[in-house]
Amino acid sequence: MKGVSGENQPSAKVEGRPIRHGAKTKPCRCLGTTERFMTQLDHQVHSIGPEVAGSRIFKFIAFLYGIAAYLVFFVTILYAIGFVMGVMVPKTIDTGAEAPVVRAVIINLLLMSLFAVQHSVMARQQFKGWWTQFVPRPVERSTYVLLASLSLLLLFWQWRPLPAVIWEVENPDLAVTVVTLSFAGWVLVFTSTFIINHFELFGLHQVTNHLVGKDMEPPRFKTPLLYKFVRHPIYLGFIIAFWAAPTMTAGHLVFAAVTTLYIFVGIALEENDLVDLFGDEYRQYKQRVSMLIPWRRSV
Template identity: 30%
Template sequence: MPDFFSDYVIPTAIFLAFALMHSITASHAFKTKLFELSPKFKVWYRVLYNLISILLIAFWWITLPQDQILYQLSGLLFFLFLTLQLFFVYLFLKSIFAQNGMVFLGIKQILLNLREGQLPKYLDEPRRGKLVTSGLYRYMRHPMYTFAMLVLICSPIMTSNLLYSIIIFGLYFWIGSYFEEKNLIKRFGESYVQYQKNVPRFIPRLRIQK
């Protein structure tokens, strides 16, 4: 069994570097200053941001220690948890594309620039857009984070590295969402403040306020 206090020191340091980079470069203030220096960088920013994030996560993953199985479900329970995983993957993807997935990935920004020579009008996005409060966002403010965690938790095979990932991603989503919402308040103002009051961050209420 890996020792969580020694074998995971390097991966944790790398993950903290990723989390710091991810939060700083996503901030309203950072992007505003950067685009003042180079407005044309708006077009490629979101794609590069996503690619660098993926590379850092991949680097983090390969530094994890040798994995060991903690438990493995079998029979009906195995297929039940696997089905739940697939269902939560679907909801995770649905929550991404509810926020305009092509913009989220940065593809639309590049296409608009190549076709029309258009620069993003709101930081690294084509326009400011509107606050999405329908669908999954009616029940929780961060469904992407909720369903990403459920995908990990519902694995029918739990390993030491997966357990570590659940812990560290859970902490990151909890802390990171706080800073993310500060940017969203700057973007949407009082509308987002009211949304915060009416809708929980991660776990839906049994009774939804209208």
């Protein structure tokens, strides 16, 4: 939507009286310091480009919103590492208010289901087509990231521990190895996001392009680095991080099992979208590269 400031509007009248050609006018002394400053500021804003001040303000607000959503995500993913590994956070997967086993399992399943539904439904193209009628497209991804982060924070807050021990690695050296493997899984997650474009994946690229007036490039099919060996290295990293636990409690086992099941459901949904988007190019990629295990085409 374009607009023109009042100073650019041709006017034949002032206060309802015609201005005679060549007539002298007295300078108006009705503007105070604040009003004169605002007039100068308005002129400066309008001189930046063809957009009106409102669109510039919206772009800046959208940019700040994208940064805020990313910061919430970043704090959430750092907390997730501590939550799963049981380190450096006030509440972990094995701590907090306990509940009867059946109630705890139901609560935890509901929390994970809420995240799964939000995360999968909002990622579908059909939902995006409806959703962007209400949410501006430049902040659609940031909104998705923000809501996913909030649903995870809710899970961390309301999670009910199930402390019964399923297995425990007693050898100190082996326990350190397992912890290192879990940490390596998280490193794989982060590395894989940067390989494909971390900031686009989490919405910052979109709001930055919108701020500077640059159009988003259409998606191109590419398989950089790790994606030449497995189709979903991010999900592989999550699976490693969730299962590599020197002490596996019942609560941790429920979390790891359900999230792994959800990962396979998410992969199926995501790959359907990718086939729709890239067609035979992605079908050939599926035949050539394994899903999760390098050098094994079936999985």
